[in-house]
Amino acid sequence: MAASPPSPSFDNQTNQSSSSDDEEANARLESDIRERNEFTKRLRKRDDEQTKKKFKSEPVSRDPHRSKLSVEELRKKSRRVYLAARKDKKIHELEEELIDEEYLFKDVKLTKREEENIKFKRYALDLAHEHEKAQQMENIDRYHMPDGKSDETSKNDRYREDNRYSDAKANGQAGQNFEQRKWEDEVIHTALPHFGSLDKEAKSNQPKYDYILDEEIQFVQQLTIPGVNELLQYKEKSKINEHEDENKRKHRSLQESRKTLPIYRFREDLMNAIRDHQVLIIEGETGSGKTTQLTQYLYEEGYCEPDTENVEEEEEEEEEDYDDDDNIKLPNGKKKKEKKMMMIGCTQPRRVAAMSVAARVAEEMNVKLGREVGYAIRFEDCSSERTIIKYMTDGMLLREFLSEPDLASYSVLIVDEAHERTLHTDILFGLVKDIARFRPKLKLLISSATLDAEKFSQFFDDAPIFRIPGRRFPVDIYYTKAPEADYIDAAVVTVLQIHVTQPLGDVLVFLTGQEEIETANEMLLERTRKLGTKIKELIILPIYSTLPSDMQIRIFEPAPPGARKVILATNIAETSLTIDGIHYVIDPGFCKQKTYNARNGMEALTITPISKASANQRAGRAGRVAPGKCFRLYTSWAYQHELDDNSIPEIQRTNLGNVVLLLKSLGINDLVNFDYMDPPPMETLRLAFEQLYALGALNHKVELTKLGRRMAEFPLDPMLSKTILASETYKCSAEILTIVSMLSVNNSIFFRPKDKTLLADTARQGFFTPGGDHLTLLNVYNQWKDTNYSTQWCYENFIQFRSMNRARQVRDQLEALMERVEIEIQSNPADTIGIRKAICSGFFYHTAKFSKNGMYKTVRHQQSVLIHPNSCLFDQIPRYVIYFELVLTTKEYMRQVIEIENEWLRETAPHFYKTKKLDDDNKVKKMPKVLGKIKAELERNYS
């Protein structure tokens, strides 16, 4: 996908130079692609020449920036040339792809989704061609000059978004914003216009090709996301009673602040609704208090009391000895005793959320965290026998199904942040809906922030929706007038525009990755340096997940007086962390997304346009502490027509091996007809079944085998679990545990700072171990272990301490699980063949053979692939290799590779590889009929 979405064509009426008439006619008539590309090139060349002339004849300016103009312009131009070339390349790729797909799948029945995908590609290509034509006919001004009164410029504007604006105005939406806009105008006109003057007259006197003006971007204000300000914002200070001790006072003020939350006013209605309905969809903005208050209200209403119907059947438990310091009294005065209380469970998609919310609730209820209020996340269970309110990650609840399939100890389940649609949440939906059918007393609350609660309601048999207005300040949304070709550049320009025209308040810029953040950082530094003391101080702070912790913390430090913070962030700032003090958000409209191609098992990270839901989430980040503004670097038309409503749920773009195994071990046999809110792609399910069968986790009747049951104990991909189980045979479980743990921390072991690439590479190569990358990882871990897990050692060897620590945690967990599957921990470090054979037992499916064309071919899909340049086998050519994963980056690469012998395949996976004479090539056995049946069933269901 191209970095810039295909833009709509415009009706254009701008000047065409007469010399291009013939060419233009040709272009219209000639539909041949090659011709058109040639034509574009010629036009571009001519345009470039004109630009050059313009700059040659440009009068010398008194502006001090002007002296550096040519360098700047050259840089800009090269960027433009690069982008143009990239666009051509991308269009060409798209065309090829379409031709390929039409050829490849002409006789194949495609699923609806696949058909839509092709349709979309064709549509995108058409748009791109149209756009190209429009560009050829127009000497485009890249940016339009702002005049600060966006609502008046629409009169003779040729862009569609203005029509939309008028529509909005006709609908009265613009009227709602009147006050806001007045304030806005005042602010703009009182701001110091050093740079990017808003004075119309001054502007018209300047030459059109003026550098500074060329850099400005015009925004159109569209809508304001309303806030619920009212009195809710106002927190009444508790009257200080001198006789109250510190603790009580704190508790009292906490109780008072609970009452200021928006949800408080709806408590009674909400409780009535929950009493009357088994399933309720709760829609509320973040900050409405639902996550912290809902559980407490439910507790106060008595939802934790033991299930009286079952009391008689159970034996009386011994009285426990905690009554003395028990602070919790049920509303009717009974103390928690005798019978096990029922639990209120609340799931969160993230670990930190589960922890921090639990801590907050414990504080509000004045109990110790981990007792009545607790949380459970991977590696850490902070709950006890007496826990009645339990926060946990969604994956944790999913695992609880394994030990308690009906979740009998819960009286209420709250699935919070359901709109995020994580893989685990999606699976939970189906399971929880099912148990609600045979447990009529169980209450189910699905809590979501977006406006698509309807979908949840439909899924849960038309469950009622309860809406809680949020506590949020209004956010004004601005769109660009024209599409931006280079969104990093546009983002940088917008930051500077905000900095010189808007009142103080921090800026948050959403970019797609580390590289973009670094680029933007450099650009901003350079431009602010040039502006010198003309502008106030601008503090630029990057944030992304792999940034070292000490750097991450810096974003939370407040800006010094008179200065402004600019935070350049990845998607991490969209949901995972919240930064106070943000008044302005800049949203280029893209993010990186992992895609999974089940046809060849290849993963890729691609830059894709975000969804409307995501865009709104980003905008909301500007209105947490005060009214804010969000600048979207795309047109309102693009928002309306090119962005999907919601992001594709994770279940549709990820490998499902582990989930299928988990569901199988829960006794859910029919995964094809499982109650999915959105079903996963057929290919993904099929591949999961096929792999589980090949691994021996499923038998010919597609039933879970004993091996499969043991594999399901591990929170890992089935191939990794199988590797662990196979390590028993080769007596090297200790080594395999380490390797598996290292593999599961996501390629972030080696640290490679930009200014020390050579040193870092040398350090990495120092760890290389004969046999392959898995053994290299083992080597790294063991050396680290020998230093007693030293931080300093990591630093010296360009190893990421955080990743190593995580690997260690994973390893500890896996080691504990080994006991459950009754495998002894045995170490055999010298037997690298045994270690590799164990890996082979789990990953025989991921074999590639060197082929005549100088590339490797995967045995299963005959996909041409290469060894990743970071691999220690990169400059060797083993005949057979096993890879951990396939990734598509600039090329198709195998990442984490080991060398194996041909015979090992037949030894470790005789059921998968045909046994023939030695030296013969291994041929993959045909899959048994039963898998064909699954495929047929899948096809029936998906057609």
Added chain:
DNA sequence: GAGCACTGC
């Protein structure tokens, strides 16, 4: 000779 968004068990 590459290039890694973010979660989670």
